[in-house]
Amino acid sequence: MDQASTTRYPPTQHILRDLQLEVEHRPAATVTARIPINEHLTTQSGTVHPGALATLVDVVGGSLAASVARPGWIATSDLTLHLLRATDVKMVEARGHVLRKGRTTVVIEVILSDQRDQNLGSATMSFAVLQHRDDNPVIETTDAVSRMSLATDGSGFDQPLEEKTGLTTVDAAGGVIELPISDYIRNSLGAVQGGMIAMTVSAAAERALTGACGAPVEAIDLQISYLSLAKSGPIRSSVQILETTPTFGCARVELTDLGADGRVTTLARVTAVLPEQPC
Amino acid sequence: MLSHPDNGRSLTRYLGLTLRETSEPGAKHPTIEGDCARLDHMRTTNGNVRAGALLTAADSAAGLCGGLAVLPGWVVTTNLMLHVTSFEHVGPLRICARVLRTGKRAVVTAMHIIDLGRDNALVADGVLTSAVLHPEGGPPNYPRPLLLDAAAHDEWAAEELPDFLAVRTESPSCLSIELNDRLRNPWGILHGGAIAALVDIAAEHVTGGVTADVVLHFLAPGRVGPITATVASIGARPDGTVVRVEVRDSGAANRLMTIGVVTCRR
Numbered sequence: 001m002d003q004a005s006t007t008r009y010p011p012t013q014h015i016l017r018d019l020q021l022e023v024e025h026r027p028a029a030t031v032t033a034r035i036p037i038n039e040h041l042t043t044q045s046g047t048v049h050p051g052a053l054a055t056l057v058d059v060v061g062g063s064l065a066a067s068v069a070r071p072g073w074i075a076t077s078d079l080t081l082h083l084l085r086a087t088d089v090k091m092v093e094a095r096g097h098v099l100r101k102g103r104t105t106v107v108i109e110v111i112l113s114d115q116r117d118q119n120l121g122s123a124t125m126s127f128a129v130l131q132h133r134d135d136n137p138v139i140e141t142t143d144a145v146s147r148m149s150l151a152t153d154g155s156g157f158d159q160p161l162e163e164k165t166g167l168t169t170v171d172a173a174g175g176v177i178e179l180p181i182s183d184y185i186r187n188s189l190g191a192v193q194g195g196m197i198a199m200t201v202s203a204a205a206e207r208a209l210t211g212a213c214g215a216p217v218e219a220i221d222l223q224i225s226y227l228s229l230a231k232s233g234p235i236r237s238s239v240q241i242l243e244t245t246p247t248f249g250c251a252r253v254e255l256t257d258l259g260a261d262g263r264v265t266t267l268a269r270v271t272a273v274l275p276e277q278p279c
Numbered sequence: 280m281l282s283h284p285d286n287g288r289s290l291t292r293y294l295g296l297t298l299r300e301t302s303e304p305g306a307k308h309p310t311i312e313g314d315c316a317r318l319d320h321m322r323t324t325n326g327n328v329r330a331g332a333l334l335t336a337a338d339s340a341a342g343l344c345g346g347l348a349v350l351p352g353w354v355v356t357t358n359l360m361l362h363v364t365s366f367e368h369v370g371p372l373r374i375c376a377r378v379l380r381t382g383k384r385a386v387v388t389a390m391h392i393i394d395l396g397r398d399n400a401l402v403a404d405g406v407l408t409s410a411v412l413h414p415e416g417g418p419p420n421y422p423r424p425l426l427l428d429a430a431a432h433d434e435w436a437a438e439e440l441p442d443f444l445a446v447r448t449e450s451p452s453c454l455s456i457e458l459n460d461r462l463r464n465p466w467g468i469l470h471g472g473a474i475a476a477l478v479d480i481a482a483e484h485v486t487g488g489v490t491a492d493v494v495l496h497f498l499a500p501g502r503v504g505p506i507t508a509t510v511a512s513i514g515a516r517p518d519g520t521v522v523r524v525e526v527r528d529s530g531a532a533n534r535l536m537t538i539g540v541v542t543c544r545r
Contacts, residue, residue, distance in 0.1 A: 077385060077408055078358060080494045082521050082540050084514040099538055100498040104384050104410050105357055107496050109538065122513060124496055126358055126408065128384045220516060223360045223494060225387050225406050227380045242404050243364040248518040250362055252404060267379060267389060267406060269362055273517040
């Protein structure tokens with residue numbers, strides 16, 4: 001499969017290029033993608049940042065859904081991510097397949113593993129099928145397997161993911177953070193990439209739950225409903241704590257687009273655990 | 280759609296769920312409240328109300344809420360996510376649903392469940408996404424503002440949930456149910472709440488834990504049966520065991536109906 005849209009998107013300076021994504025499309029409606037992991041894409045405890053994993057999942061799910069929804073286009077409805085904690089991860093592979101292709105919806109499942117083929121978790125994504133518009137990317141397919149790398153000379157992370165995106169903390173205990181919107185994190189529709197929304201949601205919940213649990217926690221479950229596109233920015237989070245225990249907590253996160261009259265763009269639930277807890 | 284107006288409501292009657300519209304008819308973002316007063320038949324041996332019952336109540340209230348938002352169209356549930364935050368349930372329980380977004384193709388409805396007998400403590404929080412459809416016979420004909428009163432107590436509505444569903448053990452990792460009429464929804468297919476309850480019971484059966492978090496993707500309707508739920512482990516984490524549950528309609532070429540991801544507390 002050739003993706004004609006890649007000549008226009010993503011631009012040279014873009015999160016997907018710094019992730020050095022390699023994507024492999026297969027004719028049987030499956031997509032596999034890989035990203036290398038370095039210290040800038042890991043959490044304090046050494047696991048892979050959920051924002052990086054969600055971005056990888058979003059690319060796999062989005063490209064797979066777009067290819068099976070042709071000639072229509074797609075809008076992401078929701079993304080769930082269930083992670084297993086693993087350290088010493090050098091590479092993440094995401095394998096996506098179609099669970100359902102209907103007239104109005106597409107559902108994708110993505111399995112995550114590392115360089116040892118160790119299970120890192122799984123994800124699901126739902127998409128609404130839309131009528132194709134002239135400004136939508138054109139997805140062309142062939143029966144051949146194709147591979148594509150988004151890496152460019154000099155791409156890759158030289159600072160932690162959250163810093164690189166410009167994410168700032170306004171009120172840690174309250175889970176209030178802001179993400180400015182730039183071309184670096186926009187998707188092909190001009191809105192914030194779904195994985196970057198996931199990064200913002202997990203970061204907001206982690207900050208609030210760390211305060212509520214009394215110790216640093218890290219997100220392992222994300223359930224995200226995308227309500228509207230975030231195009232103006234900055235995006236601001238608000239968090240409501242739903243549950244805290246000595247070993248984990250759960251919070252509801254709402255994101256609003258401050259540049260669009262505070263429109264609610266995202267509702268999510270995040271579960272985060274104390275990293276040192278045994279399973 | 281089933282002919283009798285009360286057909287397809289057996290599951291709601293089993294729950295003893297009264298549903299009422301709390302927004303003005305025609306509101307852009309409708310709201311629904313539901314009350315469950317009788318809980319004992321839906322409790323586990325630990326005393327908590329089964330997640331399957333919470334999911335069924337959430338599906339009923341939020342689904343109805345989404346339907347009101349798209350009249351004269353109606354909705355079918357495509358995705359249900361629920362996180363149980365508390366396992367001490369006194370009751371009655373109240374389900375509060377509100378539409379967050381109404382699109383041409385989909386409706387997103389948030390819901391939460393509180394325990395009226397425990398200072399309105401939060402029991403569960405979730406989101407339901409529905410696809411918009413335009414049924415041939417039109418939407419259900421409910422009087423407005425909508426009030427669906429729990430019917431008088433039926434004898435069969437005192438059975439424990441696994442007995443009501445008539446759950447059978449097929450193997451250590453697989454349970455099944457027959458698709459009998461009282462498990463069908465008004466459209467004549469297996470009620471989403473029954474699927475959710477089966478997923479919950481199957482996950483607890485395999486893990487030995489208590490269902491705390493559920494993500495369900497409804498992929499295809501259940502029409503024939505028997506319906507099987509097969510559980511596979513994803514892994515263990517500090518907050519519990521995560522499993523993937525596949526629900527299939529074995530009488531319809533074993534078609535995949537639903538995928539669930541469940542976290543069970545130990």
